[in-house]
Amino acid sequence: MAEVKLNSVRKIYPNGAEAVTPSSFHIQDGEFVVLVGPSGCGKSTLLRMIAGLEEITEGELMIGDRVVNHTDPADRDIAMVFQNYALYPHMTVKKNIAYGLKNRKTPGDEIERKVAEAAQMLNLGDYLDRKPSQLSGGQRQRVAMGRAIVRDPALFLFDEPLSNLDAKLRNQMRIEIKALQRRLGVTSIYVTHDQVEAMTMADRIIVLNGGRIEQIGSPSEIYHNPTSTFVASFMGAPPMNLLDARIADGTVQLDGGAHVAAAPNGKTGPVTLGIRPEDVKLDAAGALHFDIDLIEELGAHRLLHGKVAGQPFTTHLLKDVTVEPGRHGVRIDPSKLCLFDTTGSRL
Amino acid sequence: MVDISVTRTARRPIRWTVLLDHAVLIAGSLFMLLPLLIVLQTTTMPDTDIIQHGPQLKIGDQFDENLQKAMVQASGFSGENTGLRMMLNSFILGLGFAFGKIVLGMMAAYALVYFRLRFATIAFWLIFTTLLLPLEVRILPSYKVVQNLGMLNTYHGLIVPLIASATATFFFRQFFRSVPEELVEAARIDGAGPVKFFVDILVPLSQTMIAAMFIIMFVYGWNQYLWPTMITTEESMYTLVRGIKQITQVLEGAAVPEFGRSNLLAIIAVVPPVAIVIFFQSWFVKGLTESDK
Ligand SMILES: Nc1ncnc2c1ncn2[C@@H]1O[C@H](COP(=O)(O)OP(=O)(O)OP(=O)(O)O)[C@@H](O)[C@H]1O
Ligand SMILES: [Mg+2]
Numbered sequence: 004m005a006e007v008k009l010n011s012v013r014k015i016y017p018n019g020a021e022a023v024t025p026s027s028f029h030i031q032d033g034e035f036v037v038l039v040g041p042s043g044c045g046k047s048t049l050l051r052m053i054a055g056l057e058e059i060t061e062g063e064l065m066i067g068d069r070v071v072n073h074t075d076p077a078d079r080d081i082a083m084v085f086q087n088y089a090l091y092p093h094m095t096v097k098k099n100i101a102y103g104l105k106n107r108k109t110p111g112d113e114i115e116r117k118v119a120e121a122a123q124m125l126n127l128g129d130y131l132d133r134k135p136s137q138l139s140g141g142q143r144q145r146v147a148m149g150r151a152i153v154r155d156p157a158l159f160l161f162d163e164p165l166s167n168l169d170a171k172l173r174n175q176m177r178i179e180i181k182a183l184q185r186r187l188g189v190t191s192i193y194v195t196h197d198q199v200e201a202m203t204m205a206d207r208i209i210v211l212n213g214g215r216i217e218q219i220g221s222p223s224e225i226y227h228n229p230t231s232t233f234v235a236s237f238m239g240a241p242p243m244n245l246l247d248a249r250i251a252d253g254t255v256q257l258d259g260g261a262h263v264a265a266a267p268n269g270k271t272g273p274v275t276l277g278i279r280p281e282d283v284k285l286d287a288a289g290a291l292h293f294d295i296d297l298i299e300e301l302g303a304h305r306l307l308h309g310k311v312a313g314q315p316f317t318t319h320l321l322k323d324v325t326v327e328p329g330r331h332g333v334r335i336d337p338s339k340l341c342l343f344d345t346t347g348s349r350l
Numbered sequence: 351m352v353d354i355s356v357t358r359t360a361r362r363p364i365r366w367t368v369l370l371d372h373a374v375l376i377a378g379s380l381f382m383l384l385p386l387l388i389v390l391q392t393t394t395m396p397d398t399d400i401i402q403h404g405p406q407l408k409i410g411d412q413f414d415e416n417l418q419k420a421m422v423q424a425s426g427f428s429g430e431n432t433g434l435r436m437m438l439n440s441f442i443l444g445l446g447f448a449f450g451k452i453v454l455g456m457m458a459a460y461a462l463v464y465f466r467l468r469f470a471t472i473a474f475w476l477i478f479t480t481l482l483l484p485l486e487v488r489i490l491p492s493y494k495v496v497q498n499l500g501m502l503n504t505y506h507g508l509i510v511p512l513i514a515s516a517t518a519t520f521f522f523r524q525f526f527r528s529v530p531e532e533l534v535e536a537a538r539i540d541g542a543g544p545v546k547f548f549v550d551i552l553v554p555l556s557q558t559m560i561a562a563m564f565i566i567m568f569v570y571g572w573n574q575y576l577w578p579t580m581i582t583t584e585e586s587m588y589t590l591v592r593g594i595k596q597i598t599q600v601l602e603g604a605a606v607p608e609f610g611r612s613n614l615l616a617i618i619a620v621v622p623p624v625a626i627v628i629f630f631q632s633w634f635v636k637g638l639t640e641s642d643k
Contacts, residue, residue, distance in 0.1 A: 077542075089533050089535065102540050106546060
């Protein structure tokens with residue numbers, strides 16, 4: 004178990020592309036941190052630098068109290084689970100799990116015991132003598148997990164481990180991985196581009212965008228207090244509504260002239276107004292007009308898509324309320340409002 | 351239950367294209383096999399008969415005797431180049447050749463694919479261009495080198511100069527490049543160093559490829575003619591392919607060349623390569639077409 008510290012860690016690939024701008028963060032012992040961001044934002048690069056599979060161009064990386072910039076992956080006391088599992092195809096499940104221990108000259112009986120323990124924890128007991136090609140995707144994923152946990156590493160690294168599974172299995176494995184991590188208490192860094200995975204699994208989320216850390220915070224901080232329009236629109240499904248507005252006469256006004264809320268002191272000019280779909284209420288007496296075009300039925304609730312002041316807008320409606328397409332009044336809870344300046348950062 | 355098997359017994363109409371396909375295949379096989387059959391026929395006849403009448407349609411009674419002569423009787427002065435001895439030599443050449451080429455090719459490909467060598471690409475193309483320089487082109491310098499090293503009439507002299515192989519290196523390189531990168535990384539994290547990764551992971555993964563290479567190279571080595579002829583002057587070192595010629599070449603005045611014996615040896619020389627191809631056929635196809643990953 005260990006802390007992980009990054010000090011202005013930067014990655015420039017040999018072709019000159021800066022995949023990760025100097026980034027610093029500090030992961031506590033036992034914490035589950037999720038790195039999330041769109042495709043190509045540098046998540047894997049960051050993770051692979053921590054794993055030692057990619058050289059660090061600049062900066063300092065500490066795992067525990069050691070600087071490991073130049074330490075071999077095998078000596079960093081880490082275990083990694085890959086997107087395509089990366090199981091050794093010619094070895095049985097048992098040998099796959101034991102391989103890392105064997106290379107570390109662990110005594111045979113201890114290997115036996117640890118493999119049995121891991122197999123039991125992951126429900127792999129019946130498959131120990133099979134080859135990976137004879138397993139389902141979920142089972143392979145578990146073997147990859149087993150290979151990681153038998154080593155008792157100080158740090159788990161996951162690179163989109165669930166993206167090859169179907170939706171249902173993904174939900175199940177998500178819970179299993181999280182529970183396992185809780186039980187073992189091993190510091191973990193988990194890479195995903197799926198914001199649902201990030202929200203549900205993380206103790207803390209690091210949102211990356213274009214090789215830059217956009218925001219670091221707990222899932223609820225990230226969700227309720229995004230520091231930029233990027234985070235606001237990336238996290239949450241459906242994402243936060245973002246409307247062009249302006250501040251004039253001490254109030255925030257939409258383009259159509261509707262007054263939404265009192266403005267923060269001393270600001271004027273154009274802003275972006277953000278509001279989560281569930282923080283909008285249908286209310287005939289509301290100040291805003293919402294033209295509903297489309298109603299999306301989701302079972303437990305509905306999503307209403309349409310336009311407010313000529314801009315795309317979505318709200319959230321519980322299942323026992325019915326509504327017809329057309330013009331409706333809506334009310335926004337001013338305390339839930341987020342305002343961003345024209346560059347996209349939070350006011 | 352309703353019996354629905356009736357429909358299955360219905361005669362399929364004869365399809366002419368199928369017949370044609372088979373006719374082509376049969377014609378092809380006959381074309382390849384007939385010469386062998388003719389040679390086989392002559393092995394049953396007395397040598398004088400062959401010289402008088404050539405190949406015939408009857409089967410004689412000399413097979414046993416010819417077999418006896420072919421396998422245990424020597425033709426030279428030293429009495430060491432019996433059929434059995436030559437067969438052993440051929441096996442040593444074939445196996446050593448195949449084994450050497452595979453080991454060398456795999457290791458070269460390993461270095462080219464997995465290590466950040468500064469001139470890896472250039473090295474690869476240099477190796478590749480040696481395909482344009484087969485043994486026949488460089489036979490004199492090769493001979494000189496082997497002679498200076500005192501390796502004439504030795505097994506290593508026979509094998510070593512032949513085993514540097516662009517073909518094997520090329521095939522293994524292509525194969526290694528198709529092994530997923532993540533596998534290498536997983537092994538690195540699992541603490542497998544370069545040698546361990548090669549032995550524990552890459553070699554087992556290459557099984558089918560190795561088998562395919564083995565077949566090709568064994569047959570290639572077994573059939574070597576020019577090089578053994580140059581390198582071996584002692585009769586105990588003769589290989590089959592080289593030794594057969596010696597038999598028909600005896601220039602003892604008016605003696606009849608031993609056609610029966612040499613033809614039987616020719617047949618025997620064909621058998622091991624054919625057997626290997628037949629036995630390892632499925633591996634062969636697998637190795638060259640699919641990868642077990
Ligand atoms: N070996 C490389 N050489 C040069 N550029 C690279 C290399 N690997 C990745 N990149 C670039 O670095 C950036 C970050 O890549 P990275 O693989 O970290 O993205 P990612 O966030 O993991 O994306 P995804 O979600 O698609 O896996 C990308 O723009 C990519 O093109
Ligand atoms: Mg990635």
